[in-house]
Amino acid sequence: xxxxxxxxxxxxxxxxxxxxxxxxxxxxxxxxxxxxxxxxxxxxxxxxxxxxxxxxxxxxxxxxxxxxxxxxxxxxxxxxxxxxxxxxxxxxxxxxxxxxxxxxxxxxxxxxxxxxxxxxxxxxxxxxxxxxxxxxxxxxxxxxxxxxxxxxxxxxxxxxxxxxxxxxxxxxxxxxxxxxxxxxxxxxxxxxxxxxxxxxxxxxxxxxxxxxxxxxxxxxxxxxxxxxxxxxxxxxxxxxxxxxxxxxxxxxxxxxxxxxxxxxxxxx
Numbered sequence: 283x284x285x286x287x288x289x290x291x292x293x294x295x296x297x298x299x300x301x302x303x304x305x306x307x308x309x310x311x312x313x314x315x316x317x318x319x320x321x322x323x324x325x326x327x328x329x330x331x332x333x334x335x336x337x338x339x340x341x342x343x344x345x346x347x348x349x350x351x352x353x354x355x356x357x358x359x360x361x362x363x364x365x366x367x368x369x370x371x372x373x374x375x376x377x378x379x380x381x382x383x384x385x386x387x388x389x390x391x392x393x394x395x396x397x398x399x400x401x402x403x404x405x406x407x408x409x410x411x412x413x414x415x416x417x418x419x420x421x422x423x424x425x426x427x428x429x430x431x432x433x434x435x436x437x438x439x440x441x442x443x444x445x446x447x448x449x450x451x452x453x454x455x456x457x458x459x460x461x462x463x464x465x466x467x468x469x470x471x472x473x474x475x476x477x478x479x480x481x482x483x484x485x486x487x488x489x490x491x492x493x494x495x496x497x498x499x500x501x502x503x504x505x506x507x508x509x510x511x512x513x514x515x516x517x518x519x520x521x522x523x524x525x526x527x528x529x530x531x532x533x534x535x536x537x538x539x540x541x542x543x544x545x546x547x548x549x550x
Contacts, residue, residue, distance in 0.1 A: 292371055293328060293369040293370060293371055294315065294317075294369065294370055294371070294372075295367055295368070295369045296313040296314055296315040296345070296367065296368065296369075296370075297313065297314045297364075297365055297366065297367050298311055298312070298313060298314075298362055298363065298364055298365065298366050298367070298368065299312050299313060299314040299344060299364060300312040300364060301362070301363055301364060304348060304397075304426040304427070305423060305424060305425070305426055306423060307350050307351045307352075308348055308349065308350045308351075308394050308397075308426055309348070309349055309351075309359075309360055310340065310346060310347070310348045310349075310397070311346065311347050311348075311349065311359070311362075311368075312341075312344050312345075312346045313344055313345040313346070313368070314344065315344065315345055316342055316343030316344050316345055317339075317342055317343070317345050317372050317373055318342065318373070319339045319342040319345075319372060319373035319377075320342075320373070320377035320378070320405075321339075321377055321378045321398075321399075321401040321402035321405050322338075322375070322376065322377040322378040322398070322401075322402065322473075322494075322496055322523065322524040323338075323339050323372070323373040323374060323375050323376070323377050324336045324337060324338050324339060324372070324373070324374050324375050324504070324523060325337050325339055325345070325347070325370045325371060325372030325373065325374060326370060326371045326372070326374060326501070326503070326504040327347065327359075327368060327369070327370045328368070328369040328370065328371075329355065329358055329359060329362075329368055329369075332354070332355050332358060333355065333502070334371075334504075335355050335356075335501075336374075336498075336501045336504055336519075337349065337370075338395075338397070338398040338473065338496065338523075339372065339373060339398070339401065340397045340398060340400060340401055341400075341401055342373075342401070345370075345372065348394055348397035348398075348426070348427075349394070350393070350394040371504065374504045374505070374519065375504075375519060375522060375523045375524070376521075376522060376523070376524050377524060378402050378471055378494050378496070378524055379494065379524075380405070380406055380409060380411055380469070381468055381469055381492060383468075384411050384468035384469060385411060385412065385468060386411065386412045386413075386414065386465075386466065386467050386468060387406060387411055387412070387413050387414070387467055387468055387469045387470070387471065388413070388414045388415075388416065388457065388460070388465075388467040388469075388470045388471070389402060389403060389413055389414070389415045389416065389470075389471045389472075390416045390418070390453050390454075390457060390470060390471065390472040390473075390474070390478070390479075390482050391415070391416070391417055391418065391427075391453070391472070391473055391474050392418040392419070392453055392472075392473075392474025392475045392478045393418070393419065393424065393474050393475060394426065394474075395472075395473035395474030395475070395496070395498075396415075396417050396418075396425075396426050396427050396473070396474070397426060397427055398473045398496060399415065399471065399473055400427055400430055400431065400434075402471060403415060403431060403434055403436050404434060407434055407435070407436070413436050414436070414437045414438075414439070414460070414465070414467070415431045415436050415437065415438040415439070416438075416439045416441065416453050416456045416457055416460075417431075417438060417439070417440045417441070417448075417453070418441045418442075418452055418453025418454075418456070418474065418478060419440070419441070419442050419443075419447070420442065420443045420444065421442050421443065421444050421446045421447070422442055422446040422447035423446075424442075425440055425442070425447055428440060439456050439460065440456075441453050441455060441456040452478065452481075453474070453478055453482075454478060454481045454482055454485060457470075457482065457485060458485065461485075461489060467491060468491075468492065469491065469492040469493065469494065470482060470485075470486045470491055470492070470493045470494070471493075471494050471495075471496075472493070472494075472495050472496065473495075473496040476497070476498070476536070476537060476540070476550060477537060477550050479495045479496075479497070479530075479537075480530075480536065480537030482495070483495060483527035483530060483531065486527055487527060492526065492527075493526065493527035494524055494525070494526055494527070495524065495525050495526075495527060495530050496522070496523050496524050497513060497518050497522050497523050497524075497525060497530065497533075497536070498518075498523070499511035499512075499513055499518040499519075499540060499541070500540070500541055500542065500543060501518070501519055503519070504519045505519065506519055506520040510541070510543075510545065512535075512541070513533040513534070513535045513536060514533050514534025514535035514536070515532055515533045515534050515535075516533065535547070537550065538550065
């Protein structure tokens with residue numbers, strides 16, 4: 283499918299074809315167009331009257347985003363429905379990579395970061411690689427995409443902080459349980475809260491396992507001009523958003539702090 287309109291500044295404009303309510307605060311938006319993208323890449327999404335925001339691509343054709351309602355932009359987006367238009371620039375950034383010869387991989391998602399890993403799971407299955415999905419959430423009502431992974435035939439382990447669904451504990455607790463049970467993985471992938479990804483990177487390092495992480499930072503442009511996504515050693519929109527764990531550990535702010543819209547550092 284092709285985007286219906288293209289604006290002066292490289293934006294494509296398309297209609298929302300479908301809106302799905304994933305849980306009480308996450309909606310999935312399916313557009314009536316597609317792009318050529320790879321798992322882990324993102325789009326800069328724009329709504330008239332609002333600053334554009336980065337959104338991880340959940341599916342490339344049709345182009346799909348899953349968005350949690352957390353602020354003014356996402357609240358306005360949540361108010362849109364089928365037939366409404368949004369504009370975007372995509373695809374941007376680098377992507378997850380599946381190592382040559384890999385047979386089994388583990389995907390670790392936290393919160394709404396789970397949605398972005400569905401794209402990777404689908405691509406992995408198409409390459410004959412077995413993905414195992416770990417979904418981390420605070421409580422059962424926060425879990426998303428469990429059914430979508432089941433439809434792909436992906437083994438899925440749910441972990442909730444309060445024990446209301448699946449393993450009681452964090453996603454990393456669930457990962458450790460799998461490793462302790464003798465599971466072996468060629469690579470680990472993560473998208474979600476940074477402290478979860480920092481913990482996974484440490485586990486992967488101890489297990490001598492390759493690890494790729496999708497970092498999130500405030501972005502103003504997505505193309506390396508504004509500098510707002512500096513992570514202390516590089517711009518996430520240019521060097522990422524996907525980093526291998528060794529590169530992530532070299533970023534001064536990884537697992538320590540992030541920045542607000544004014545560039546002030548805020549500790550995790």
